[in-house]
Amino acid sequence: xxxxxxxxxxxxxxxxxxxxxxxxxxxxxxxxxxxxxxxxxxxxxxxxxxxxxxxxxxxxxxxxxxxxxxxxxxxxxxxxxxxxxxxxxxxxxxxxxxxxxxxxxxxxxxxxxxxxxxxxxxxxxxxxxxxxxxxxxxxxxxxxxxxxxxxxxxxxxxxxxxxxxxxxxxxxxxxxxxxxxxxxxxxxxxxxxxxxxxxxxxxxxxxxxxxxxxxxxxxxxxxxxxxxxxxxxxxxxxxxxxxxxxxxxxxxxxxxxxxxxxxxxxxxxxxxxxxxxxxxxxxxxxxxxxxxxxxxxxxxxxxxxxxxxxxxxxxxxxxxxxxxxxxxxxxxxxxxxxxxxxxxxxxxxxxxxxxxxxxxxxxxxxxxxxxxxxxxxxxxxxxxxxxxxxxxxxxxxxxxxxxxxxxxxxxxxxxxxxxxxxxxxxxxxxxxxxxxxxxxxxxxxxxxxxxxxxxxxxxxxxxxxxxxxxxxxxxxxxxxxxxxxxxxxxxxxxxxxxxxxxxxxxxxxxxxxxxxxxxxxxxxxxxxxxxxxxxxxxxxxxxxxxxxxxxxxxxxxxxxxxxxxxxxx
Amino acid sequence: xxxxxxxxxxxxxxxxxxxxxxxxxxxxxxxxxxxxxxxxxxxxxxxxxxxxxxxxxxxxxxxxxxxxxxxxxxxxxxxxxxxxxxxxxxxxxxxxxxxxxxxxxxxxxxxxxxxxxxxxxxxxxxxxxxxxxxxxxxxxxxxxxxxxxxxxxxxxxxxxxxxxxxxxxxxxxxxxxxxxxxxxxxxxxxxxxxxxxxxxxxxxxxxxxxxxxxxxxxxxxxxxxxxxxxxxxxxxxxxxxxxxxxxxxxxxxxxxxxxxxxxxxxxxxxxxxxxxxxxxxxxxxxxxxxxxxxxxxxxxxxxxxxxxxxxxxxxxxxxxxxxxxxxxxxxxxxxxxxxxxxxxxxxxxxxxxxxxxxxxxxxxxxxx
Numbered sequence: 015x016x017x018x019x020x021x022x023x024x025x026x027x028x029x030x031x032x033x034x035x036x037x038x039x040x041x042x043x044x045x046x047x048x049x050x051x052x053x054x055x056x057x058x059x060x061x062x063x064x065x066x067x068x069x070x071x072x073x074x075x076x077x078x079x080x081x082x083x084x085x086x087x088x089x090x091x092x093x094x095x096x097x098x099x100x101x102x103x104x105x106x107x108x109x110x111x112x113x114x115x116x117x118x119x120x121x122x123x124x125x126x127x128x129x130x131x132x133x134x135x136x137x138x139x140x141x142x143x144x145x146x147x148x149x150x151x152x153x154x155x156x157x158x159x160x161x162x163x164x165x166x167x168x169x170x171x172x173x174x175x176x177x178x179x180x181x182x183x184x185x186x187x188x189x190x191x192x193x194x195x196x197x198x199x200x201x202x203x204x205x206x207x208x209x210x211x212x213x214x215x216x217x218x219x220x221x222x223x224x225x226x227x228x229x230x231x232x233x234x235x236x237x238x239x240x241x242x243x244x245x246x247x248x249x250x251x252x253x254x255x256x257x258x259x260x261x262x263x264x265x266x267x268x269x270x271x272x273x274x275x276x277x278x279x280x281x282x283x284x285x286x287x288x289x290x291x292x293x294x295x296x297x298x299x300x301x302x303x304x305x306x307x308x309x310x311x312x313x314x315x316x317x318x319x320x321x322x323x324x325x326x327x328x329x330x331x332x333x334x335x336x337x338x339x340x341x342x343x344x345x346x347x348x349x350x351x352x353x354x355x356x357x358x359x360x361x362x363x364x365x366x367x368x369x370x371x372x373x374x375x376x377x378x379x380x381x382x383x384x385x386x387x388x389x390x391x392x393x394x395x396x397x398x399x400x401x402x403x404x405x406x407x408x409x410x411x412x413x414x415x416x417x418x419x420x421x422x423x424x425x426x427x428x429x430x431x432x433x434x435x436x437x438x439x440x441x442x443x444x445x446x447x448x449x450x451x452x453x454x455x456x457x458x459x460x461x462x463x464x465x466x467x468x469x470x471x472x473x474x475x476x477x478x479x480x481x482x483x484x485x486x487x488x489x490x491x492x493x494x495x496x497x498x499x500x501x502x503x504x505x506x507x508x509x510x511x512x513x514x515x516x517x518x519x520x521x522x523x524x525x526x527x528x529x530x531x532x533x534x535x536x537x538x539x540x541x542x543x544x545x546x547x548x549x550x551x552x553x554x555x556x557x558x559x560x561x562x563x564x565x566x567x568x569x570x571x572x573x574x575x576x577x578x579x580x581x582x583x
Numbered sequence: 584x585x586x587x588x589x590x591x592x593x594x595x596x597x598x599x600x601x602x603x604x605x606x607x608x609x610x611x612x613x614x615x616x617x618x619x620x621x622x623x624x625x626x627x628x629x630x631x632x633x634x635x636x637x638x639x640x641x642x643x644x645x646x647x648x649x650x651x652x653x654x655x656x657x658x659x660x661x662x663x664x665x666x667x668x669x670x671x672x673x674x675x676x677x678x679x680x681x682x683x684x685x686x687x688x689x690x691x692x693x694x695x696x697x698x699x700x701x702x703x704x705x706x707x708x709x710x711x712x713x714x715x716x717x718x719x720x721x722x723x724x725x726x727x728x729x730x731x732x733x734x735x736x737x738x739x740x741x742x743x744x745x746x747x748x749x750x751x752x753x754x755x756x757x758x759x760x761x762x763x764x765x766x767x768x769x770x771x772x773x774x775x776x777x778x779x780x781x782x783x784x785x786x787x788x789x790x791x792x793x794x795x796x797x798x799x800x801x802x803x804x805x806x807x808x809x810x811x812x813x814x815x816x817x818x819x820x821x822x823x824x825x826x827x828x829x830x831x832x833x834x835x836x837x838x839x840x841x842x843x844x845x846x847x848x849x850x851x852x853x854x855x856x857x858x859x860x861x862x863x864x865x866x867x868x869x870x871x872x873x874x875x876x877x878x879x880x881x882x883x884x885x886x887x888x889x890x891x892x893x894x895x896x897x898x899x900x901x902x903x904x905x906x907x908x909x910x911x912x913x914x915x916x917x918x919x920x921x922x923x924x925x926x927x928x929x930x931x932x933x934x935x936x937x938x939x940x941x942x943x944x945x946x947x948x949x950x951x
Contacts, residue, residue: 033613367793396795409786413808423794473790 057249058492114189120181131169179210237565280522287504302508319375350528400474406466410458417454464495622886628879647684647845684845695760704771712779755839778810819884
């Protein structure tokens with residue numbers, strides 16, 4: 015094999031034309047990928063990592079202007095072309111053959127009206143003269159190699175007949191079918207659950223050995239990087255700030271940004287943000303002291319045999335989202351609710367907030383029985399509940415200023431007559447979440463994601479609630495922003511002492527905050543206990559699998575864990 | 584990690600003066616090339632039409648129902664001359680005056696029809712989508728049923744029901760406007776309903792519900808204001824359709840009496856027999872007036888539509904602006920939600936996070 019790099023990016027600059035003038039997305043990136051190498055490009059949203067990778071395939075929108083060169087080599091070394099200069103059929107010839115792409119969301123990448131085999135064959139026949147039978151043969155072969163069981167039959171299946179993880183395998187099969195020298199994977203596991211993610215990562219890691227392709231993986235997840243990469247490039251603000259071998263990068267990061275990024279990554283069993291012991295005399299502890307939870311106090315939330323069924327359509331049976339869950343949250347306690355998508359964790363949060371009716375069992379919220387509750391009875395209780403939504407971008411009315419949004423609960427409950435009247439309290443709240451009072455006059459889209467989520471926290475706390483429901487409050491945020499929001503959250507909980515249901519899919523985040531952790535699996539509560547009990551010595555096999563699947567941001571430790579995970583399979 | 588320092592208040596992002604954010608002005612500023620040409624052309628035609636309508640008494644040499652001046656009759660079907668620049672009709676009216684006064688009737692019908700239908704349609708759509716259930720199902724079926732009729736046929740039926748076919752100026756205008764309204768209500772109803780159904784499930788509406796806001800407050804403050812962004816477009820397109828329907832009614836003889844108001848469709852109807860006998864001036868001028876008015880308003884509507892959609896909107900070529908890159912501090916990202924925050928600490932405000940790939944921003948919505 016030749017030693018020329020598969021792709022050689024030289025001084026790449028990309029600018030976008032927007033309504034507000036042009037914007038630099040990538041400024042002077044140079045990067046090269048050797049054959050058979052796994053390169054991870056990490057960075058937060060807006061760092062230009064996706065734009066850089068898409069340039070390799072010429073996939074930028076027409077509003078982009080590119081300077082510099084992206085030299086892509088054919089596998090046999092017969093040609094090396096500058097992709098940025100290619101157009102039309104020359105560009106199509108390169109796509110799929112020299113480099114192929116694996117996208118983030120497998121369910122939207124596959125066309126739902128064609129069988130998966132057809133979609134793989136389409137790519138094969140676009141590049142080589144193959145008969146239908148030959149192409150089908152190849153498609154079956156490549157499906158087998160990515161681990162789809164019974165590919166002879168399933169080649170004719172439609173995308174909806176596969177699970178999310180299998181769909182991602184098919185997308186990978188599509189990418190490797192033409193045997194390209196380079197596979198670009200853009201956040202390939204972000205849309206997947208942790209246990210599925212581990213399987214896909216295993217497959218991606220085998221690509222260089224099994225197919226001989228180099229892999230460029232774009233991710234924000236340092237655990238994925240530690241698990242997969244040989245070499246890492248860290249991007250910030252359109253530039254590469256550091257490039258190093260994966261072990262070197264994790265052991266001795268050079269650039270301050272890399273260090274900050276690694277520090278911000280939450281780890282299971284890492285530092286807890288809350289403690290029930292008094293602070294050290296010198297106050298060096300990073301945790302916030304909170305009074306111990308009184309186990310005899312009347313619980314703010316008590317669920318017994320809680321069952322929530324979403325009604326089915328047209329006489330089909332309903333879908334049981336939550337099945338017989340017992341749950342207690344006491345005053346001042348933070349309960350972490352963990353589970354994968356579809357486990358029913360969000361449904362429980364919504365039921366407590368009175369957004370979803372419960373079907374069976376009992377759910378007491380602040381002394382009100384939620385089964386068959388009327389809005390009229392529950393409205394006074396709403397005052398005592400705060401809710402923080404997952405996506406800060408959509409949880410604010412785009413036409414109201416931040417101050418008006420934060421004042422909304424005060425106005426609705428008659429504490430203030432209009433937003434103007436509530437302004438003093440709003441400023442106080444913004445202060446508490448570390449936003450300058452002047453930000454109150456801005457519109458939601460004028461704030462960044464982290465700032466919006468802090469404003470959202472201010473709104474939830476406006477009426478000084480006894481119970482706060484936080485539904486994945488940090489999953490839409492970058493790690494460094496997430497770290498700050500979590501820190502603020504712990505501080506406010508210590509000051510105000512509200513009880514909290516903290517819903518998350520991220521074990522490490524929950525471990526940082528929660529007094530107790532409850533693990534949900536398909537609507538059933540499989541395990542509950544303190545962080546040390548559940549995450550330190552998990553009893554239920556599902557919890558064990560969940561923990562083993564979680565990639566840790568440390569390449570040495572992750573290699574050991576991977577072995578353990580492979581044994582557990 | 585545990586920084587306690589509050590971020591220094593960054594200067595608020597500059598907002599354009601109000602007049603620059605007004606609907607049409609805003610679009611005019613952002614448009615380029617052919618799209619701009621279309622918009623400007625449409626605006627010019629529309630402005631001429633509106634000005635003609637407003638200043639009709641000053642512009643028209645005679646009244647719309649005037650048959651004689653200084654005791655001398657105009658005469659029927661006179662060719663263009665110094666007294667009658669565009670000639671006279673078979674009924675003995677001055678064509679130029681009729682065309683100018685006709686703009687007034689068309690404008691009034693447009694305004695009444697669009698205001699009536701949008702108010703009723705928006706209210707019904709909002710209530711129907713927000714509460715859902717049997718009310719929603721019934722209203723949707725009724726709206727669909729109205730759609731099933733040819734709109735002109737429906738307008739004729741309503742016109743007959745209201746005015747018995749022929750009537751005076753205001754009665755005629757109202758009859759025409761109301762018959763057009765009946766046809767248009769389902770359009771507003773559907774558009775608003777679709778928007779409200781979408782907005783209703785947005786997190787900020789749920790957040791208002793969690794706070795404990797009542798239905799009326801959620802509907803007016805949170806839902807309605809966010810579901811009106813496509814309405815200006817439908818309104819402009821409906822204006823042109825209103826002119827066509829009015830002309831159609833007049834042409835079929837269900838319009839306004841010539842003695843009550845001037846109406847282009849009626850004049851065309853009366854000019855029908857002239858065409859074969861080589862009398863061109865009675866049909867060409869009212870016909871052209873209809874075409875230009877509809878064209879102008881449609882051009883404005885279509886341009887607004889294209890400019891509202893980021894995929895259809897053309898931007899100034901990127902290369903042209905490459906020199907200005909240094910001044911932009913915003914970094915584009917695939918994720919709209921998360922804006923760039925500095926890694927050193929609490930990042931100072933760096934500009935709207937959705938400046939790049941975002942579609943129409945909330946500010947556009949506010950301006951509309």
